[in-house]
Amino acid sequence: MRRGYHAGMSEFIIGVTGGVASGKSEVTRRFEALGIVVADADLAAREAVAPGSEGLAEVVAQFGPDVLAADGGLDRAAMRRHVFGNDAERRSLEAIIHPRVRAALRDICVAAPGAYAIAAIPLLAEGGGRDAYPWLSRILVVDVPADVQRARVMARDRVDATLAQQMVAAQATRDQRLAIADDIVVNTGAIDELDAQVAALDRRYRALAASH
Incomplete structure (x- = not known):
């Protein structure tokens, strides 16, 4: 099983x-x-880097504290500037977010009535x-x-x-x-x-x- x-x-x-x-x-x-039940990848991606999450901590470790907004959440505009036109940076971000999104979607779906x-x-x-x-x-x-x-x-x-x-x-x-x-x-x-x-x-x- x-x-x-x-x-x-x-x-x-x-x-x-x-x-x-x-x-x-x-x-x-x-x-x-x-x-x-519909599990939403966009929502899962936001939750993967929510304030206080392991995902956000990894993003900060990878890209530096300037990707944080004043409220401690991810500054998405700053993050976009980091990865725009930079495939290596984009892949680094995806390597943090995508596995968490896939796991979250599967967990929600498997648990769904x-x-x-x-x-x-x-x-x-x-x-x-x-x-x-x-x-x-x-x-x-x-x-x-x-x-x-x-x-x-x-x-x-x-x-x-x-x-x-x-x-x-x-x-x-x-x-x-x-x-x-x-x-x-x-x-x-x-x-x-x-x-x-x-x-x-x-x-x-x-x-x-x-x-x-």
Whole structure:
């Protein structure tokens, strides 16, 4: 039996990912409405370097005390300046944060009540995919064409086309995400069209989890 696993907990775990402005949060909200626990990688990353955490202490040891804000928390703007354009520094930061994020997501999912659980991981393709998350049972990609992403980013963040393109280009390509997908939600239509897609996936995942 896997360490930390007890009967009645979720060993069937779905990784949900997608590019910027693809509608990942709209999809995960619908799973939550169906009673599914969603563990959020962005939240786990913030908690990994929360004030007083071992993760924050490691960051300070690695990068120096100037990355601390006056309140003792991480000064994210200062941290961004440290790693911007510096791959070695960025990898050092990721080596501190990413293992903690992966462990936190898995702990939340395994402890979740219900037939299955979801780990929402925006940068799943960029962060190593299946190799980095071998405990994912399936990967669900929320998919939209790049031109739709750009238009949504411009509308959502009130940025120009050049910056929107840079934000899309900074992530994995659409093909790279689709290459790791077991399941795909196409989110090019109206938001309420997601309801039927998510309901169908929920039925499928419950059946798969029961036979897992």
